[in-house]
Every structure is written in structure tokens, then in C-alpha cells.
Amino acid sequence: MQFADSTTAEADIVIGCDGIHSAIRNQFVVDKPVFSGQIAYRGVIPISALSSWPFPSYSVAWLAKHRHLLVFPISRNEQLNIVAFVTKPENEVADVKESWTSICDRQEVFNDFAGFDKTAQEVLSLMPEQPSKWRLNDRQPLDRWHYMNGKVILLGDSAHAMLPHLGAGAGQSMEDGWLLGRALSERLSGSTNSHFASLESTAQLYQTVRLPRAQKTQATSRAAGNTYELQTEDMLDKSFEECIPMIAERTRERMKWVWEEDLDAAYVKARDGQGLAPTVAGRGDELNAVNGMEKTTQPVSIEAQ
Numbered sequence: 001m002q003f004a005d006s007t008t009a010e011a012d013i014v015i016g017c018d019g020i021h022s023a024i025r026n027q028f029v030v031d032k033p034v035f036s037g038q039i040a041y042r043g044v045i046p047i048s049a050l051s052s053w054p055f056p057s058y059s060v061a062w063l064a065k066h067r068h069l070l071v072f073p074i075s076r077n078e079q080l081n082i083v084a085f086v087t088k089p090e091n092e093v094a095d096v097k098e099s100w101t102s103i104c105d106r107q108e109v110f111n112d113f114a115g116f117d118k119t120a121q122e123v124l125s126l127m128p129e130q131p132s133k134w135r136l137n138d139r140q141p142l143d144r145w146h147y148m149n150g151k152v153i154l155l156g157d158s159a160h161a162m163l164p165h166l167g168a169g170a171g172q173s174m175e176d177g178w179l180l181g182r183a184l185s186e187r188l189s190g191s192t193n194s195h196f197a198s199l200e201s202t203a204q205l206y207q208t209v210r211l212p213r214a215q216k217t218q219a220t221s222r223a224a225g226n227t228y229e230l231q232t233e234d235m236l237d238k239s240f241e242e243c244i245p246m247i248a249e250r251t252r253e254r255m256k257w258v259w260e261e262d263l264d265a266a267y268v269k270a271r272d273g274q275g276l277a278p279t280v281a282g283r284g285d286e287l288n289a290v291n292g293m294e295k296t297t298q299p300v301s302i303e304a305q
């Protein structure tokens with residue numbers, strides 16, 4: 001491996017867990033972010049600054065057509081994290097970056113959330129004068145997470161960066177870490193199971209278990225964003241009141257499979273050859289059809305730099 005400061009290092013394996021803008025992934029795949037149609041204003045405020053806050057440890061959302069305001073307590077329930085999502089045409093957000101450093105004037109938030117109730121207005125009024133304004137990009141599912149005969153393996157956002165609407169990106173990354181750790185430790189402990197015959201087959205076992213579930217989470221995050229803004233096809237001609245029970249039901253269904261998976265059982269099933277997870281290509285095709293995105297799986301370089 002060669003680093004930007006000209007130093008070099010050698011390793012048997014490189015695990016690319018370097019986030020959404022992964023330099024490791026970029027050695028192998030062209031990153032093609034696609035604007036999701038939404039931006040988010042973000043800020044953190046002290047809960048004690050609110051005149052009252054009746055939802056001490058809950059995540060709370062205000063929903064409307066094309067806008068939704070999500071708040072949840074952090075820092076031992078002392079701070080309120082605010083994420084205010086708005087659907088915008090791409091030509092209005094050309095200068096907004098997919099980055100924490102992009103900011104705007106607070107008045108923009110007030111304008112976009114005019115008409116929300118008193119509590120929501122009070123929350124927004126306490127946001128910093130220049131809240132962050134963040135472009136929400138989506139990415140086509142990546143159908144390959146290991147390269148160079150298993151010597152380079154992707155994990156976390158570098159393998160499956162997703163929209164934030166399920167609050168599941170970090171959880172999915174931890175699932176990767178747990179199962180890659182299990183697979184590598186079985187290889188290193190000399191298991192005779194054929195999945196551990198090489199580094200590549202070990203990496204493939206990790207990918208077989210994790211990739212379909214991570215891609216389902218990516219697709220579901222996208223669908224959840226559209227649901228919260230009442231923009232799914234079956235909601236377009238419905239009133240707000242008609243949409244609310246649909247949103248509640250979909251949210252319940254989604255969070256159930258996100259939270260209740262038995263990871264170890266799925267791993268053992270794949271390892272011992274009973275009912276492998278769906279093939280990578282099949283799953284990707286189905287999800288790409290949902291996204292209307294092109295797949296990008298062509299390596300741009302096969303040499304780690």
C-alpha cells in the first residue's frame with residue numbers, strides 16, 4: 001500500500017471501512033452519486049432551551065407532503081438532534097454539498113417549514129443561525145465487496161452507503177464487522193470447512209451473508225424517505241389523513257426485519273450450505289429496477305495504490 005505522504009506498508013488483507021467517500025472503494029469502482037431528490041437541514045439544540053418537551057427519550061417526526069422534520073434526543077437525552085428533510089428540484093441544490101461543511105441561512109429552514117405546528121417552530125427557532133444543509137445522495141448497489149483474491153474487502157458505508165431514513169447505516173456496518181470477524185477468525189483458526197480454503201472464499205462467504213441484507217436496507221431506506229414525505233405512488237392521490245395509517249404500518253414492518261434478524265443463524269446457514277442467500281446478481285438487478293439506476297461494477301483499477 002502506498003499512502004499520500006509517500007510512506008508504504010504491507011499487509012495480508014486490507015479492510016476498506018473508510019466511509020461513504022471511501023478511497024479504498026475508489027481504487028476499484030467509479031463512485032457515481034445520484035441526487036436523491038431531498039436535502040436535509042441539520043442542527044443540535046439543548047433540550048433545556050425548549051419551553052417544554054413532552055417526548056423525553058423518543059424520536060419524533062412531523063410529516064407533510066414533500067417535507068418532514070425528524071428530531072431525536074442524543075447525549076443522555078440532553079441534546080436534541082434535528083434533521084429537517086425537504087424535497088427539492090436538483091437545479092435548486094446545485095451548490096449544496098454531500099458534506100457536513102455545507103451551511104445555509106436559518107431563514108431558509110423557516111421558509112421550508114412554514115405552517116408546521118408551534119412545537120416544531122420552537123425547535124427550528126433554536127437551530128444555529130447557519131445550520132448545515134446537506135445534499136442527500138443515493139448510490140447504486142455495489143454487487144462486489146471484495147477484490148484482489150479477497151485481499152481487499154469493503155465494510156460499512158464504503159460497501160453500502162445508504163440514505164439515512166431507516167437510521168440503519170451504522171447498524172448495518174456493525175453487522176458487517178461482526179460477520180467478517182467471525183469468518184476471518186474461522187479461517188485463521190484452521191477450519192476445514194471449504195468456505196475457509198482461501199481468503200477469497202472467506203470474503204465471499206461474508207459477502208454472501210451480508211450483501212443481500214445490506215442492499216435490502218439501502219432500497220428500504222430510499223422507500224422510507226418517500227413514505228415519510230407521502231410520495232409513494234399509492235399515496236400521491238390520497239389525503240394526509242388517509243396516508244398516516246399506511247405510514248405507521250410500513251414503518252412497523254420495516255423496522256421489524258431491520259432490528260430482529262438473527263445474524264449468527266444466517267451466517268451458520270450460509271457456511272454450512274443450507275439455503276444460501278439469493279445470488280448477488282439477481283438481487284442487484286431487482287434493486288436497480290426499483291432505483292432506476294445503472295449498475296456500476298466495473299473495476300477502474302485492480303492495483304491498490
Ligand SMILES: Cc1cc2nc3c(=O)[nH]c(=O)nc-3n(C[C@H](O)[C@H](O)[C@H](O)COP(=O)(O)OP(=O)(O)OC[C@H]3O[C@@H](n4cnc5c(N)ncnc54)[C@H](O)[C@@H]3O)c2cc1C
Nearest residue numbers: 017018019020023155156157158164167168169170171173
Ligand atoms: C446525519 C446522519 C445520521 C445518521 N443516523 C444514523 C442512525 O441513527 N443510525 C444508524 O445506524 N446510522 C446512522 N447514520 C449512518 C451512519 O453514520 C453510517 O452508516 C456509519 O457511520 C458508517 O460507518 P462506517 O464505519 O462505514 O463509516 P464512517 O463512520 O464514515 O467511518 C469511516 C472512517 O474512516 C476514516 N477515513 C475516511 N477516509 C480515510 C482515509 N483516506 N484514510 C484514513 N481514514 C479515513 C474516517 O475518518 C472515519 O473515521 C447516519 C448518518 C448521517 C450522516
